[in-house]
Amino acid sequence: MILHPAVLALVVSSLLQSAMLLFASWNGALILRGWSPGSGSERQLALERRNCLVSSVVGYALAFQLLSLFFFLFTADRLHIQLTGAMCAAGTLNANGYGYPALLLKTADFLLAGTWLVVNHADTRGYDAPLVKTKCRLLLLLAPLLFLDAFLQFRFFADLEPDVITSCCGSLFGSGKGGLASDLASWPAVPAMGLFFAVLGATVAMGVVFLRSARGAVLFALLCGVTFPAAILALVSAFSLYIYDLPTHHCPFCVLQAEYGHIGYLLYAALLGGAAAGLSAGALAAFRKRGSMAAVVPPLQRRLVWTAIAFFLLFALAVSFRIVVSPYRSG
Amino acid sequence: MLDFALSSLLRRKGKNLSLVAVYTLIVFSVASLLFFVQAMKRESALILEGAPGLVVQRMVAGRHDPIPLEYAGTIAGIRGVAEARPRLWGYYYEPVVGANYTILAEYDGTGAQGVVLGNGVARTRRLAVGDLVTFRTYRNESLVLPVREILPQESELAAADLVVLSEADFRTLFDFPSGRATDLAVSVPNPREIPVVAGKIAALYPDTRPITKREMLRTYDAVFDWRGGMMVVMLAGALLAFVVFAWDKATGMSAGERLEIGILKSVGWETSDVLLLKFWEGAAVSLAAFLAGVLLAYAHVFLLSAPLFEQALKGWSVLYPRFRPVPAVDGYQLAIIFFLTVAPYTVATIVPCWRAATIDPDAAMRS
Numbered sequence A: 001m002i003l004h005p006a007v008l009a010l011v012v013s014s015l016l017q018s019a020m021l022l023f024a025s026w027n028g029a030l031i032l033r034g035w036s037p038g039s040g041s042e043r044q045l046a047l048e049r050r051n052c053l054v055s056s057v058v059g060y061a062l063a064f065q066l067l068s069l070f071f072f073l074f075t076a077d078r079l080h081i082q083l084t085g086a087m088c089a090a091g092t093l094n095a096n097g098y099g100y101p102a103l104l105l106k107t108a109d110f111l112l113a114g115t116w117l118v119v120n121h122a123d124t125r126g127y128d129a130p131l132v133k134t135k136c137r138l139l140l141l142l143a144p145l146l147f148l149d150a151f152l153q154f155r156f157f158a159d160l161e162p163d164v165i166t167s168c169c170g171s172l173f174g175s176g177k178g179g180l181a182s183d184l185a186s187w188p189a190v191p192a193m194g195l196f197f198a199v200l201g202a203t204v205a206m207g208v209v210f211l212r213s214a215r216g217a218v219l220f221a222l223l224c225g226v227t228f229p230a231a232i233l234a235l236v237s238a239f240s241l242y243i244y245d246l247p248t249h250h251c252p253f254c255v256l257q258a259e260y261g262h263i264g265y266l267l268y269a270a271l272l273g274g275a276a277a278g279l280s281a282g283a284l285a286a287f288r289k290r291g292s293m294a295a296v297v298p299p300l301q302r303r304l305v306w307t308a309i310a311f312f313l314l315f316a317l318a319v320s321f322r323i324v325v326s327p328y329r330s331g
Numbered sequence B: 001m002l003d004f005a006l007s008s009l010l011r012r013k014g015k016n017l018s019l020v021a022v023y024t025l026i027v028f029s030v031a032s033l034l035f036f037v038q039a040m041k042r043e044s045a046l047i048l049e050g051a052p053g054l055v056v057q058r059m060v061a062g063r064h065d066p067i068p069l070e071y072a073g074t075i076a077g078i079r080g081v082a083e084a085r086p087r088l089w090g091y092y093y094e095p096v097v098g099a100n101y102t103i104l105a106e107y108d109g110t111g112a113q114g115v116v117l118g119n120g121v122a123r124t125r126r127l128a129v130g131d132l133v134t135f136r137t138y139r140n141e142s143l144v145l146p147v148r149e150i151l152p153q154e155s156e157l158a159a160a161d162l163v164v165l166s167e168a169d170f171r172t173l174f175d176f177p178s179g180r181a182t183d184l185a186v187s188v189p190n191p192r193e194i195p196v197v198a199g200k201i202a203a204l205y206p207d208t209r210p211i212t213k214r215e216m217l218r219t220y221d222a223v224f225d226w227r228g229g230m231m232v233v234m235l236a237g238a239l240l241a242f243v244v245f246a247w248d249k250a251t252g253m254s255a256g257e258r259l260e261i262g263i264l265k266s267v268g269w270e271t272s273d274v275l276l277l278k279f280w281e282g283a284a285v286s287l288a289a290f291l292a293g294v295l296l297a298y299a300h301v302f303l304l305s306a307p308l309f310e311q312a313l314k315g316w317s318v319l320y321p322r323f324r325p326v327p328a329v330d331g332y333q334l335a336i337i338f339f340l341t342v343a344p345y346t347v348a349t350i351v352p353c354w355r356a357a358t359i360d361p362d363a364a365m366r367s
Helices: A005-034 A042-082 A089-093 A099-125 A132-158 A180-186 A189-213 A217-244 A263-287 A293-325 B002-011 B013-049 B070-076 B119-125 B153-159 B167-174 B191-204 B213-251 B255-266 B271-303 B310-314 B331-357 B361-366
Strands: B054-060 B063-065 B083-087 B089-094 B099-106 B115-117 B132-136 B142-150 B162-166 B183-187 B208-212
Touching (some): A005 A042, A005 A132, A005 B013, A005 B213, A005 B331, A042 A089, A042 A132, A042 A263, A042 B213, A042 B331, A089 A099, A099 A132, A099 A263, A099 A293, A189 A217, A217 A263, A217 A293, A263 A293, B013 B213, B013 B271, B054 B070, B070 B183, B070 B191, B089 B167, B099 B119, B099 B167, B115 B119, B119 B142, B142 B167, B162 B167, B191 B208, B208 B213, B213 B331, B255 B271, B255 B331, B255 B361, B271 B331
Parallel strands (some): B099 B162
Antiparallel strands (some): B054 B063, B054 B183, B054 B208, B083 B183, B115 B162
C-alpha cells in the first residue's frame, strides 16, 4: 500500500461515509416498516424525527461522495509518478484489478447520489413528506453500492505496489490494442463527433419541448443518460486529439493534468452535472401528482432541465473551442 | 440565517472559542505536515532536475564496485547516448566533528588545486577561503589542501556536506584504483529513449546496474509520501480525540441553549430550520478553524522552516542543511486537509445537532 496522505484521507472519508450510511439505512428500514403519515401516534412522531435525521446524515454522506470522485481521480493522477510505466491516472488505475471497477462504480454512485439528493430536496419542500418511503427504498438500494465502492477503493489502494509494472495510457488507449479502452479509441473521429452532436441536439430539443409543454421528462432523462456515454466516446476517439494536438493520443485521463490546464475537470464536472440533473428530472416525473409535490416538482424539474442543458452545452462549448484553436486537423 | 448563527455562536463565546482553538490546532498539525512534505518533494525534484538521465554502476556480488573506464567508451557508442562521463565520488568520515562528508572529484582535467567546501562543512570546521584543511588518507597519511572556494548558502540543501577535490587528490585520499571510476553518468538527450538505452547497457554489461532519473524521482516521492503518511497515522490518535471532543461539545447543551431552541420552535421554526441554523454554526466554526489552521501552518512551514516537524521528516545528520522551504500550496493539499479534519468534525456533530433540533419545545422551556 502506498501510504500517501491523500490515500489515507480517501480511506478515512469512505469509512465515515459507510458508517453514516449504515446508520441511516437502519433508520430508513425502521421508517419503511412503520411509516403511517395519517397517524398521530407517538411512534409516527418519532419516525418523522428519524426522517429528518436520515435526510441530514445521507445528505452529508452523499455530498462527500460527490467530492470524493474528483479527489479520487486527482489522487490516481498524482500517484502515477510512483508506478513504473504509468504516465497518468490511466496507468495508476490499471496497476491492479480494482482501479477501473472502483472508478466506474464511483461514477455510477455519483449519478445515483445526485438523484437521491434531488428527491430528498423535493421531499423536504412538501408539507406532507410524500416521498419518504421512496427515499428510504432508494437509500437501501444505494447504500450497498457505496459499501462496495468503499471496499473496491480500499482494495485498490491496499494492493497498489510501486514495484508492479503497469501500462501507460498510450498502450491502454492505443488503436487496435484490444480491450474496451482500445475499442473506444479505435472509433473513427468524425462519426464519433457526429454521434455526440446528434445526441446532444436531440437532448436539447427534448429539453425545450419539456420546458414548453411540461411533457417528456422521462424521455429527456433517457437522452441525458445516452449523452453521457456518447460524450465519453467522442472525448476518447475525437476530442482528445484536438486537446493533445496529436493524431494518436486518445487518453481520457491526461486531460486532467496541469499540462492541459486541468481542462478535464471542467469537462467531467459538466458531463456528470448534466447527467445527474437530467436523470433527476426524469426520476421526479413519477411524483408530479403526489400530494404536495404537485406544487413542488414542476418548477424543480424545469430548473433541473435548464441545469442539464447548460452543463451539456458548457461541455460542447469547451470542446468546440479546443477544436477551433487547435492546430491539429484530422484527415 | 448566517447572521443569526454567528450571533448565536458569540453568545457562547467560551465554549465555542475552546472548540475553535482545538480545531485550529488539529488543522494546523495536518496542514504543517502536508505543506512540509510537499516542500521537500519539490526541493528534491528541483535537485534531481540537474541529475543525469541515467547512472550506470558496476555490481560485484550484489554490491556496488568501481566501474572500469573502458565501459564508458562502449556505452558512449550506443545509439541515442550523447555522453558517458565517469564520476568519482564517495564518503569520508571526519572524526573531529563526527560527520560524514560527500567527496566529489572534479573530472574535467583542469588540474585546479585545492578544495571547494560546502557551506555546512566550512561552518562546522570554521574554515575560510585560503585556510588549510587536513584529511587522513586510506594509507594513514595526511593530505593537506588549501580551501579554494566555499559554496554559497543557496546550495545548502544539496551541498551542505560536500567537499570537491581534484581527481589526483581523490585517488590519493581513498587509494582509489586508477582506470576505474565510482560510476558513469550517461546523458541521453531524448528522455523517451532512456529505458531502451538502460536495457541495452544491461544486456551489454550484465555486471552493471543502470538507474534512471525517473526511478530516483519516484523513490524520493515515495519516501516523502510515506513519511507524511506515517505522521498522519501517528496524528490519527489526536484526530480521534478531537472527534470525541467535538461530539462532547455538540452533545452537552446548556439549559440556555435548550431554552433558545424551545423558544424558536414555539414561535414557528421547523426542525429543518433549526438543523439549518446548526449547519451554519458548524460551517462558521469549521471555516474559522480551517483558515486559521492553514494560515498558521503556512507561517510555521514557510516562514519558520517547520521547527516542529523537520527532525522527523527531513531525516537526521550531523551536518544538516539549513534551508527555508519555497512556498508551494495547492488546492489538492487543501482538499486532503478538508477530508482529514472537516469531514470527521461534521460527522461527529450531525447526530447531536439532530437531537438538539428535535427537542420538544414544551419540554425544553419547562426544563
